Amino acid sequence: MDNYDVVVLGGGPAGLAAALASNECGGKTLIIEREKLLGGILKQCIHDGFGLIRFKEKLSGPEYSGRYIDMVLEKDIDVETSTFVTEIKKQGEEFLITIVNSKYGVKKIKAKAIVLANGCRERTWRQVFIQGTRPAGIYTAGTAQYFVNMMGYLPFKKCVVLGSGDIGLIMARRLTLEGCTVEGVYEAKSTPSGLSRNIAQCLDDFSIPLHLSHTVTRVFGDDRLNAVEISKVDEKMIPIPGTEKIVECDGLVLSVGLIPENEIAESLNIKIDRKTKGPFVDQNLMTGLEGVFSCGNALHVNDLVDYVSESGEIAGENAAKYAKEHKDRKLIRMNADSKFLYAVPQYIDINSLNQKVIAYFRSRDIRDKMTVKLLYDGQVIFSRKYNKLKPPEMERITFDISKLNLKDNGEINIVMEG
Ligand SMILES: Cc1cc2nc3c(=O)[nH]c(=O)nc-3n(C[C@H](O)[C@H](O)[C@H](O)COP(=O)(O)OP(=O)(O)OC[C@H]3O[C@@H](n4cnc5c(N)ncnc54)[C@H](O)[C@@H]3O)c2cc1C
Structure with a gap:
């Protein structure tokens, strides 16, 4: 063996x-x-x-x-x-x-x-609960990308992109360059999910409209997709009755996470x-x-x-x-408060020879002029100011725990103030 x-x-x-x-x-x-x-x-x-x-x-x-x-x-x-x-x-x-x-x-x-x-x-349409039949022409953005970039096939002539994640934005541009009409990118949230640079370079530069607070609520077609129903959504992302519109297309690209x-x-x-x-x-x-x-x-x-x-x-x-x-680990918790979507790592091994911590986090919402602090036992052990924090843009911080005298019954709290 x-x-x-x-x-x-x-x-x-x-x-x-x-x-x-x-x-x-x-x-x-x-x-x-x-x-x-x-x-x-x-x-x-x-x-x-x-x-x-x-x-x-x-x-x-x-x-x-x-x-x-x-x-x-x-x-x-x-x-x-x-x-x-x-x-x-x-x-x-x-x-x-x-x-x-x-x-x-x-x-x-x-x-x-x-x-x-x-x-x-990639998340599929089953995970975002779109109603309708099961026609061909609905692909995750990564699958559409595989078709175009690896196999040399153009899977649609006119499509709608659901979700403003980076792959969807990149595919909106790619499909446009290959001759497909991208009718628009629809995003259920009130802010885009992709990086700002991708919104500018993939949508704005190609005049592809981005419709925030909108989602696809139904698909139509027997063998092949021929239209989708788009609805406006409220702040809880629930479709608002009476706002439905039908968009004809033969492709739906999902970039929903x-x-x-x-x-x-x-x-x-x-x-x-x-x-x-x-x-x-x-x-x-x-x-x-x-x-x-x-x-x-x-x-x-x-x-x-x-x-x-x-x-x-x-x-x-x-x-x-x-x-x-x-050697045995001695783990203490690193907790991020509710203003963060998440922070990684979630634990610190205080027994480790590696006393340098690289942490990654995302803010839950768009926030201006914030300070991110790490607290241990009520003391600030790290602090950094940010002009803007956005959920699509992951942040990275580093800190050294060698001089902190961390105890195995303590915990580090990551908080956002501003
Ligand atoms: C469409 C798209 C556009 C992007 N654009 C950018 C960009 O412009 N700039 C940028 O910096 N980043 C970009 N990214 C992000 C970046 O490419 C990814 O974050 C990165 O590729 C992830 O790397 P990974 O190794 O974790 O995963 P992957 O690249 O997905 O690699 C995982 C590998 O594991 C293999 N695997 C899975 N399960 C098993 C198993 N059980 N056994 C054996 N092998 C297995 C898979 O086949 C795969 O090869 C983009 C990502 C995508 C999808």
Whole structure:
């Protein structure tokens, strides 16, 4: 049986960065990827805008992932593509992983630590309760992107985009460039869900209208979609009767959110945070189950790939260190108040050698001139002022706990004032 220090599940940007960091720390490392090629979702993101923080360059998705793939292939890192993990079991201090592929059939592998870097999936129309028949022509934005960018098919002539998430905005532009008429982007919330730069570059520059506080309430068509019903919604996002209008189209693109993919974490009974939909983790990105780490979009949905790679590095480095030796954790809670959508990590291991914490958070609402503070035992241990905080834009802070004398019965509270 093959034995590894670290097995990384998923070969997207998070998994690639995790494997490199694990290898750098001397960990014998394997990447398992279910698709034929490494690169994750970036393979189909042919637009630019990746890597501005990391490489100070505007790269396309394949260019960004290509740089990491080259680095991985240069190192002594094993890679199994077209390989599916069917089961992971904890056996004493180690993990027994069952994989299936056409090379070996069923095979078992042992690992001292696991990094979950398996990304996220898109919400479907069943999850947003649209009524009507089940005609062809309704796709999630990622599927439409796969059709256009990878297969070279244009799936619609005239479409409506539901949801103003980044993938929907990018697809509105992409479909327009390919000759499709994008009638408009409809968003149930009163503010856009995507990054401001994407609203400007994907909608405003192409005169694609954005209709806030609107949603699709019904679809029409037998074999093929031929129209959708649009309604205005109130502040609780409930459709307002009498505001319905029919828009003829042969395509509906859904960009209504992403959810971390966590079947494997759940099968290991790892506790999932209701807010992030990813596992609870400490500053080393170790989950509630010793030896299992989580990063990238499997941990929480990121808007910038640079932070995905950063979290992969943290998880990979700490997984390799854990595989060599580890001591008991002493976890204290890090709680974000109700003004935050979420904050990660949710725990701090005060016994860890790593005393530097990188935390990511999102504000629940758009807020001007706010101060974010970290409080421990009533004392302010970190404070930063923000001119504007917006839910679509994830924020990152770093702080050092080495001089704080944190006690195992304490907790850190993240509050927003202003
Ligand atoms: C359409 C779109 C546009 C974007 N635009 C930008 C942009 O302009 N700029 C930017 O910075 N960021 C952008 N992002 C965000 C960024 O690309 C993602 O946050 C990032 O790719 C997530 O990386 P990941 O490694 O966590 O997940 P993924 O890239 O999804 O990789 C996860 C990998 O895990 C594999 N996997 C899943 N389950 C298993 C399993 N059980 N066994 C084996 N393998 C498994 C999957 O096949 C996949 O390859 C965009 C994202 C999308 C979807």
